[in-house]
Amino acid sequence: MSWPLRTLAACCLALLSAGTAVAQAPASVRLEDERRMREALAGLKPQRPGVVDAYVIVAALDSDPVFGREAREAGRVLAARFDATGRTLVLAGDEGSDQADAAATPQGLARALTSVAALMNRDEDVLVLYTTSHGSPHAGLNFRDPVRGDAIIAPAQLAAMVSQPGFKNRLIILQACFSGQFVPVLAGPRTVVATASSSMKSSFGCSAGNDWTFFGYALINKAMRRPDSFERQFRRAYVAILGWEQKLGIETSSPQLSVGPDTAGWLAALDAREPKTASAPVGQPPAELSLCDSCER
DSSP states (O other), rough: OOOHHHHHHHHHHTTTTTSSOOOOHHHHHHHHHHHHHHHHHOOOOOTTTTSOOOEEEEEBBBHHHHHHHHHHHHHHHOOOOOOOOSEEEEEEOOOOTTSSSBBHHHHHEEEEEEEEEEHHHHHTOEEEEEEEEETTTTTEEEEEEETTTEEEEOOOHHHHHHHHTOEEEEEEESSSTTTGGGHHHHHOEEEEEEEOTTTOOOOOOOOOOSSOOOHHHIIIIIGGSSSSHHHHHHHHHHHHHHHHHHHHOOOOOEEEEETTOOOHHHHHHHHSSSSSSSSOOOOOOOOGGOOOOTOOO
């Protein structure tokens, strides 16, 4: 097994025993988390009647810095891509002057989803959800925070989080190992689901020192900065990731895309308002790509 495969597979599998309980954070942390969440939710703009508005929620569910870096910049990219400035909420850790809107916890994510649903016209508007974290097979998305505890968000739990508030039009993008396990429970006629891997495959680039994972770099930082439909942006990212994995000699992660039959209208409405010119990538490519001289970065 090559060096990158050993390292990146371990970062997906090391959290299998993380458990499902979240520890009680100190009172001072909980009070600050509550203040920031309340202010962030209060600052969201209302929906515009007659306009297909996107409300974007980005969550870094693990305290490894790569996920926070990815989430904070993904929030900026997705806000621009979907004309969602003022309607975007980033839940992640802070790093110096680069700060998120609020901390990410499973409870915080559920609260954000419920609050955003109350602002939307759920027949017209679109939820865009992007999460980035480690993942475990036959389990779900790993949440890990040294202060706030550990948990696993199972597919059924995430499905409940996005269905109970009444969202109808949904674009859900999950960056994690084994994230394809979420596709069957999240897919629906008015839903698009994109995942970094199949249900039984690792995804790569989650080294703590990275600015981006493979999937985040290819889809968010590269493809979604170039004007195009979301489906073509995903396919461009898929081809890039496949090429990197083949040249590095690692098993393909097999990113997944499920497009519901009744999504064309809201996808077209969002595509029509995306920026007309490309923006430059931010941050460094995943360090693992430096092992491949022929990998396009």
